[in-house]
Amino acid sequence: MGEPHRIGIVGAGWISGAYLATLRDHPAVTVAAIADLDTARAELVAAGLPGCRALPVGDLMRDDSIATVLNLTVPAAHAEIAVEAIRNGHPVYGEKPLTADMPSARAVLDQAADRGVAVGCAPDTVLGTGVQTARAAVDGGLIGRPLSAVAVMATPGHERWHHQPDFYYRPGGGPLLDMGPYYLTALVHLLGPIAAVTGAASRQRVRRRIGSGPRSGEWIPVEVDTHVTGVLHHVDGALSTITTSFDAVRTTAAPIEVHGETGTLSVPDPNAFGGDVRLFPLAGAGWQPLPPSAGYAGAARGVGLLDMLTAPAPRASGAMALHVLDAMTALLHSAAEGRRVPLTTTVERPTPLPLIPAGTWRVRPG
Template sequence: MGDAHRVGVVGLGVISRAYLDTLVGHPAVRVTAVADLDATRSEAVAAERPGVRALTVEELLSSPDVDTVLNLTVPAAHAEIALGAVGHGKNVYGEKPLAADLADAHAVLEAAAKAGVGVGCAPDTVLGTGIQTARAAVAAGSIGRPQFASAVMVTPGHERWHPHPDFYYTAGGGPLLDMGPYYLASLVHLLGPVRAVTGAAGRPRAERVIGSGPRAGERIPVAVDTHVTGVLEHVGGTLTTITTSFDGVATTAAPIEVHGETGTLAVPDPNYFDGEVRLFELGGTEWRTLPVSAGYADGARGIGLLDFVAAHEDRAPRANGELALHVLETMTALLRSAAEGRRVELTTTVNPPAPVPLTPPEDWRGDHHTAPSP
């Protein structure tokens, strides 16, 4: 495999532990440095992991001991950190969304292309067995030609569990930009890119109350729409109805359903790597659970970065910047459509990433010292 790919992590919030659990000790990568605006966080993380240095953000971005910057900052800082990494000649792999607005996302990809470095972006949950088994079923014709789809994400809001939920309700936040990437990336894998959207949105509450942690009971302002719905027109002709909301208590709707000429596919929650894929065939009498047939088995946060590092000239990284840009434009177009009351055509498109063959956990984890499957 050669030398391990060196990774520096910027942003050590809640999600960082999941990434570090996957990456630290993996033979394909070596986490060399961590940085956070709160120096005590980076020092604590480094102290727990031998060989990891605690640096300032600028020190990490310029460090010769970092090949790829893993950007786990809040959405409003995604572009700034990405551009800083690219400016120092480093690859960058970030949490979703690629940037808080479309112009910044374009700037990141343009700067990366000019510098000759790569850009990757979450979500990588779509590379797990749930979405990939569903994708394989669609590709195999299990439901015939897809006709339409639905995608539904309903929660009462992340402030109920997150101790510092402010960023969910500021620019770059909201249910669509926060959770939409999971659903939209899945839909691109399943049905291809989007050519146009029509949206509607609302903001029922001006404030939210933090429900846990040291700030429990504190009220925070809401500066974004918290219920967004709309219709996506896929290039292939399929229509998807999407709803993302921080204003509902619960739902019985499947996270994603794909309806075809000869069957309906119920797709598991794309916020997770696995889950049952169920098929109801035309003329049948009940749902049938499909066997797992594709994807990184027992996937975990960070598999997208491992896939990014393992990518070679035969294929692009699956969690790539072009897909993230298209997903971001789809979301911002939905919000613009809602604000302007009109159908919006997209300016970007993307080829769906290569399917993920069924990959046992010992392979992608490096237990056998092999890279993730091509």
């Protein structure tokens, strides 16, 4: 069986708790070290993990006993931390987006290729039974030839609940770079890579007011577009329409719908691992629920890292994250320039998952 794979985490903020819920008791890995700019916060998290040390970032990166670095910093720091990990010979798995811009993202993957280390990146929600069951339905011909899709993410903004929402409204943030990776990654799984995009965007407010926590009532500047919409031109001819917004109170739209020649699929929230997949056949009289047929059942954040450590071809890969970032930055360029923008990358659809029952994927392979 061997020793557990030793993980070093950089970033002890809110999202680290979601990852630790998966990783702390998994027999395949051990969280050996954690680093954060807030030393006290890193020490608090480490104290709850047997054998885990709180270290300065540089010390964690230079620690040869660390097998893989989990990068949970804010988007503006993703590139710096990933590059430092790679320079020290560590594979790295990071939160989305891969980096805040395409040049730094390419540099991360180029340096990883030079060093021969793997790069993985969230979102891994697409590996759950929601998106994977929908993909199995598309691949199985349940809607015939897929023609189009519609994806909608609409909220009034994260400042209403997040105690430190500033980075959502700085370069590298905004609704597209924050939430778009879930929707775009799901669309690539469902319909394949994207060839070009056409986008539009707006920024109706120049400041936002924090609604909770110790800074409640404080105004923060808005430096990015807060409503982004556009059309994705998929390589195989399908067209997807996507809207991501921090300017909407509520929507009744399904998170994703995929339309084919003989049916429509309703796909659950790609920011979650499960959810109900429903089919409306052309000759049908109503929506039919599809039982889970693919994906990691009962999965949670961190399953993409486990998949990277065990699968022959990681599904939550750096290449996928680069392609999705390419699509998102191209949408923003298109919106600014008023033209159709071709992508500079492509990616293979990841190998589909069979249905992996809850509990079994938590057991270390022999």
